[in-house]
Amino acid sequence: MTLTQDWLERLVAHPTVSSDTNLPLIGEIETALANAGAVCERFYDATERKAALLARLGPDAPGGLMLSGHVDVVPVAGQDWTVPPFSLTRKNGKLYGRGTTDMKGFVASALALVEAIDVESLAAPLWLAISYDEEIGCVGVRQMLEEIAARDILPDLIIVGEPTSMQLGLGHKGKIAFHVKATGVPRHSAEAPLALNALHIATDFITGLRKLQAEIEARGSREAGYSVPYATVHVGKLMGGTAVNLVPDHAELLMECRMMAADDPLALAEQVRKACATAVALHKERFKEASIDIEITGNYPGHSIDGDHPVVQAFAACLPKAAKECRLSFGTEAGLFAQALEVPVVICGPGSMEQGHCPDEFIEETQLAICDTMLAAAVIRFCTSRGPLGSHVPKQMYGKM
Structure with missing residues (x-):
């Protein structure tokens, strides 16, 4: 078993779904990082049952590299698992368990790298930013990001290790979530035409949203590289x-x-609010009670970076030659990092989101090995010119660089 696989086994054993505490896992990670020479700081949520963790190895200086990952996972309730979800199972070159792909695999690779680094060889800092509650709207990274920005911590590059099959992720879509409430007028169904069915108002609103979608598809902005480019x-x-x-x-x-x-x-x-107003207007003349209330319950920005950016090109040299560029339809914390710090951010991590969130979630051992090699190369490229890896590091971590 490699050091990365050992770390993945330890991470998966913690059932860090968003409804539960993550402090036992954060404590285990923090102890390991501190023993490796890192300076660590926690950022708690309001309940103090969950925390994000920021760690620095090497000098307190500008530049360097930041590795970003979340350790919360989606629930397993209602899913048909054939292996224990919170225990790592090895089978035919695959490692099964909740979070193996999304995204404890990347975090395990980063932690294994930290334990292998000769800290004295770091000429620029290596940062680890580990968050919570990413799965419910990128919630747990925001307080930590505010502090990072306030302290002018500006790495040369941030790698958000969401699963891209080790392709070079140059962007992702943003998201706004809404909770919509429609109000009508009740009555016995025998006299339904004399009442106002709130479900009808809601479906009128949905019809308006379908028209909005058609307009966006016909005339909205587009960006190549997405399965749905609008x-x-x-x-x-x-x-x-x-x-x-x-x-x-x-x-x-x-x-x-x-x-x-x-x-x-x-x-x-x-535009969504206009669709709401149009749906209500259909009924307002007969029923003054007709209304729709809209609440925005969550949001995070999209992200896009040019593949020709010199820092991105420098990072691309750390990837296998077969690695392609990609853009992700699912959200990540990359947009928040780029917005808060205005430094280059890429998305690159082991595994495929086709396995994430599913029963019997797994990651291939070969993906972890490629990630190990990439992170080792990135640290050499962005944190030192002397080579930060000690002699005890397995050759497979840097053999293809």
Whole structure:
């Protein structure tokens, strides 16, 4: 077993779903980092049951490299697992367990690298930024980011290690999440035409959203490299009504917009509000009670960086020659880092999101090995000109550099 695989086994053993504490895992990581010579600081949430962790190896100086990862995972409840989700299972070159791909595999590789580094050889700092509650809207990184920005910590490059199959991720979409409440007028269903069905208001609103989606597809901004190269408007849940013989006076829906980095999120939110106003106007003349209230429940920015940026090119040299550029439809913390610090940010990590969030989530051992090699090369490129790896590091960590 490699050092990275050993770390992955330790990380998976902590069931760090967002509803639970992550402090035992953060404590284990912090102890290991401190023993390796890192200066560590925690950033707690309001309950003090969860914390983000910022660690620095090497000098307190400008530049260097920052590795970013989250250690929270999605729940396993209701999923049909054939292996224990919180225990690492090895089978046919694959490592199974919740979070192996998203994204404890990258964190394990980073921790293994830290334990292998000769700290004295670092001419520039190596930072680790480990967050919580990424899975519920990139929540847990924000306080830590505020402190990083306030202290003018400006690395030459930030690598967000979300799963890209070790391809060079140059961007991802942003997101706005909405909670929508429609109000109508109740009545017995025998006289339904005399009432205002809140579900009907909600579906009128959904019809307006479908028109908005068509307009975006026809005339909205586009960015090549995405499976859907324009913004999307999506309703994921519609709720309302208590009995078939009662016209419901309340309905709720949960929806989101995912937009390109170049899109104005406030303008897109305004278009959603206009669709709301149009749906209400259809009924307002007959029913003054008709209304729709919209609450934004979460958001994070998109991200885009030019593959020709010199720092990106320097990082690309650390990747296997077969690595391609890609852009991610799912969200990451990269946009928040780029927005807060205004430094180059790329997304690159082991595994594929096709396995993330699924039962029997797994990562291939070969992906971890490629990540080990990439991180070792990146530290040499961005943190030292002398080579930071001690003689006890397995050759496979740097044999292809």
